[in-house]
Amino acid sequence: MNNRNKYSIKTQLLSSLLIPLFCLSLLSAAVIYWLAINMSQGIHDELLLSAADSVLARINLVNNKVVVDLPEAAQALLKHHDKDKFYYEISKADGTCVFGENLFPNVAGTPGTMAPICRDDVIRGERVRIAAVDFPMPELNGRYLVVEVAETYNSRNGMAHQILLSVIILQTLFMICGAIAIWFGIGRGTAPLQAMREAIANRNPYDLQPLTIGYAPEEITPLVDAINLVLSQLRSHIDAQARFTSNAAHQLRTPLAGIKTYVGLGAKISKESKVVEIFEKVNGGIDRMTHLVNRLLTLARIERTIAQPGANIILDLNTIASDAITELVSYSMNREIQIDYFPSDAPAYISGDSASLRDLVANLVHNAICYTPENGQITVLIQNSEFIELIVDDSGPGIPLESREKVFERFYRVLGTNVEGSGLGLSIVREIVEAHRGKIELQDSPLGGLRVLVLLNKVYDLNAHSHELKKNEQNLISSA
Amino acid sequence: MKILLVEDDNFLSHGLQMALQETGHAVELSKDGAEADLLLAASTYDLVVLDLELPHMDGLEVLQRLRKRGHSTPVLILTAREGVKNRVQGLDLGANDYLTKPFELAELEARIRALLRKEHWGNQIEIVHGNLRFDPGGRRVYVDEESVDLSVREITVLELLLRRAGRVVNKDQLLDELASQEFELTYNALEIVMHRLRKKLERSQLSIRTLRGLGYVFGKA
Numbered sequence: 001m002n003n004r005n006k007y008s009i010k011t012q013l014l015s016s017l018l019i020p021l022f023c024l025s026l027l028s029a030a031v032i033y034w035l036a037i038n039m040s041q042g043i044h045d046e047l048l049l050s051a052a053d054s055v056l057a058r059i060n061l062v063n064n065k066v067v068v069d070l071p072e073a074a075q076a077l078l079k080h081h082d083k084d085k086f087y088y089e090i091s092k093a094d095g096t097c098v099f100g101e102n103l104f105p106n107v108a109g110t111p112g113t114m115a116p117i118c119r120d121d122v123i124r125g126e127r128v129r130i131a132a133v134d135f136p137m138p139e140l141n142g143r144y145l146v147v148e149v150a151e152t153y154n155s156r157n158g159m160a161h162q163i164l165l166s167v168i169i170l171q172t173l174f175m176i177c178g179a180i181a182i183w184f185g186i187g188r189g190t191a192p193l194q195a196m197r198e199a200i201a202n203r204n205p206y207d208l209q210p211l212t213i214g215y216a217p218e219e220i221t222p223l224v225d226a227i228n229l230v231l232s233q234l235r236s237h238i239d240a241q242a243r244f245t246s247n248a249a250h251q252l253r254t255p256l257a258g259i260k261t262y263v264g265l266g267a268k269i270s271k272e273s274k275v276v277e278i279f280e281k282v283n284g285g286i287d288r289m290t291h292l293v294n295r296l297l298t299l300a301r302i303e304r305t306i307a308q309p310g311a312n313i314i315l316d317l318n319t320i321a322s323d324a325i326t327e328l329v330s331y332s333m334n335r336e337i338q339i340d341y342f343p344s345d346a347p348a349y350i351s352g353d354s355a356s357l358r359d360l361v362a363n364l365v366h367n368a369i370c371y372t373p374e375n376g377q378i379t380v381l382i383q384n385s386e387f388i389e390l391i392v393d394d395s396g397p398g399i400p401l402e403s404r405e406k407v408f409e410r411f412y413r414v415l416g417t418n419v420e421g422s423g424l425g426l427s428i429v430r431e432i433v434e435a436h437r438g439k440i441e442l443q444d445s446p447l448g449g450l451r452v453l454v455l456l457n458k459v460y461d462l463n464a465h466s467h468e469l470k471k472n473e474q475n476l477i478s479s480a
Numbered sequence: 481m482k483i484l485l486v487e488d489d490n491f492l493s494h495g496l497q498m499a500l501q502e503t504g505h506a507v508e509l510s511k512d513g514a515e516a517d518l519l520l521a522a523s524t525y526d527l528v529v530l531d532l533e534l535p536h537m538d539g540l541e542v543l544q545r546l547r548k549r550g551h552s553t554p555v556l557i558l559t560a561r562e563g564v565k566n567r568v569q570g571l572d573l574g575a576n577d578y579l580t581k582p583f584e585l586a587e588l589e590a591r592i593r594a595l596l597r598k599e600h601w602g603n604q605i606e607i608v609h610g611n612l613r614f615d616p617g618g619r620r621v622y623v624d625e626e627s628v629d630l631s632v633r634e635i636t637v638l639e640l641l642l643r644r645a646g647r648v649v650n651k652d653q654l655l656d657e658l659a660s661q662e663f664e665l666t667y668n669a670l671e672i673v674m675h676r677l678r679k680k681l682e683r684s685q686l687s688i689r690t691l692r693g694l695g696y697v698f699g700k701a
Contacts, residue, residue: 250561251560253560253580253581253582254491254492254581255489255492256581256582257492257558257581257582257583258491259582260582261492261495261496261499261585261588262498263585264584264585264586265499268499268502268585269502286582290582322650322693325694326650326695329647329691329694329697330647333646333697333699338691339691340691340692340693341691341694380693
């Protein structure tokens with residue numbers, strides 16, 4: 001995921017579409033330019049030829065000499081453009097100039113073709129276009145005369161520049177519009193991929209439910225199906241593993257009960273105080289093992305909650321908490337700790353696994369009792385606001401800020417505490433909270449110790465779950 | 481007393497057999513549900529200690545069949561499965577008590593004692609806690625052998641608390657039970673009764689504690 005930019009469908013599509021588009025656009029610009037130049041050249045040549053014809057029309061023969069009567073005004077008319085210079089000349093077929101300044105280079109074989117032609121040449125160091133028309137002159141023994149007119153390239157070049165500029169502007173606009181269209185097109189095309197990526201990225205790590213991508217196109221559907229297949233396999237693996245853990249833990253309980261029975265019996269019938277003491281130590285060890293076995297069971301339940309969220313039911317956290325705390329009252333009274341419980345006024349409905357949630361409350365309250373000195377105070381509060389809030393306050397030593405994140409790690413113990421425990425309590429609490437997609441925070445308690453704040457998602461739409469609720473209420477009624 | 485112990489795990493069942501024999505009970509052992517069912521049909525026991533996961537017949541079925549035959553022999557269930565649902569199911573089918581494995585031997589013995597006592601003398605046995613003595617027959621309460629003057633209502637509340645000494649008694653639960661004994665009380669009336677009881681039992685070594693949000697506990701002061 002780190003080198004996410006290394007290979008992007010969007011960039012790849014964009015480059016593989018834009019490069020050919022750019023080449024095509026260059027080619028089409030060249031073709032358009034070439035066509036346009038040719039056409040304009042043709043039109044200009046026509047005009048130049050008609051100018052030559054106009055000169056031809058003004059030819060007179062005076063005393064066997066060729067005279068052209070072309071006033072200044074007519075000359076100006078023959079020019080296409082003020083920028084261009086205009087020349088004309090009349091010569092014999094052999095190239096001898098008969099009228100004009102004899103500027104035109106001689107081209108052998110030009111006359112006699114009876115066809116008007118255009119050609120390029122140079123006059124006074126400037127590139128010119130020359131149109132030549134020949135005609136027979138019977139008065140001059142049937143010889144041909146050639147009329148040549150020439151104009152410089154200024155206006156033709158000007159037009160060529162204009163055409164070039166228009167083509168460039170048009171093609172650039174075309175490229176920009178094309179790129180934008182492709183960009184948006186690709187964006188729309190890859191939107192389901194993006195949606196899928198976001199759906200996966202925004203997931204709670206405990207959420208193994210199938211992905212649902214709205215309007216997944218047929219190219220994406222197999223991918224979504226494949227991911228969902230992996231997810232379902234993962235779910236069944238977790239479920240199988242949890243089932244195994246749960247069975248193993250249950251299987252452990254009977255031999256533990258056996259050992260406890262023998263140890264209890266031994267302690268009872270032994271007359272040696274040292275032996276009794278040893279039995280008591282062994283019993284303490286079994287209790288610790290029992291504790292671990294119970295933790296394993298809790299973990300297995302959490303995993304099954306993750307693997308089968310469908311098995312969750314709607315519960316009132318008030319009832320769960322009151323049950324869990326009631327079971328711990330004798331322990332707290334032994335330690336002379338006062339527990340006050342404030343349930344919420346309205347039922348605190350959440351969706352979850354009742355045994356795990358009971359473990360959650362029991363673990364938090366048990367921790368509070370363990371770490372609170374004698375004659376201390378514990379308050380358990382349930383609030384029904386935007387979330388369902390479970391707050392456990394104690395008057396114990398609290399947890400320093402720097403250790404607050406670490407206490408959630410498995411087997412971490414705050415240094416200097418001499419309380420018995422496996423160090424699994426808070427890590428399990430966090431896993432239960434996260435399996436229920438909730439949040440847990442450690443804060444300072446107004447009682448002077450630690451405050452544990454658990455936020456759980458509230459069930460708003462009770463109607464949607466009324467069936468589950470009914471089922472569950474029956475369970476609660478029968479358990480009361 | 482004659483106890484039938486139904487447990488299929490050899491290690492645990494022999495330990496339990498030894499321990500119960502040590503306490504002076506006659507223990508008969510069965511490792512099979514169907515066999516236990518036959519034994520229960522054939523002879524009478526004072527108490528049954530019943531595991532739930534048994535070969536051939538589930539413990540709950542053994543219990544159900546026992547009750548269907550009309551026997552009121554007290555049954556204590558032992559199980560490796562925890563959870564309210566299992567407990568409720570067992571108690572609904574007529575079990576008298578319920579212990580989750582592993583348990584303290586002393587706890588098992590205490591529960592067996594309580595069950596046998598209830599069975600033989602019903603609720604007529606005296607309850608003694610420290611210097612406080614309750615005589616259910618005469619419905620009298622003594623502190624340091626001096627009779628305490630209590631109203632019928634106060635005695636009824638006290639008895640309910642005494643029978644669950646050390647455990648939390650929920651207010652609603654308490655009101656429900658009082659209602660079933662023809663005492664319709666409101667929350668406030670209950671608080672007044674508690675207040676008076678506390679005053680009258682000032683000299684006893686026990687006290688009624690209020691656990692806010694949870695209920696009352698009768699225990700050591």
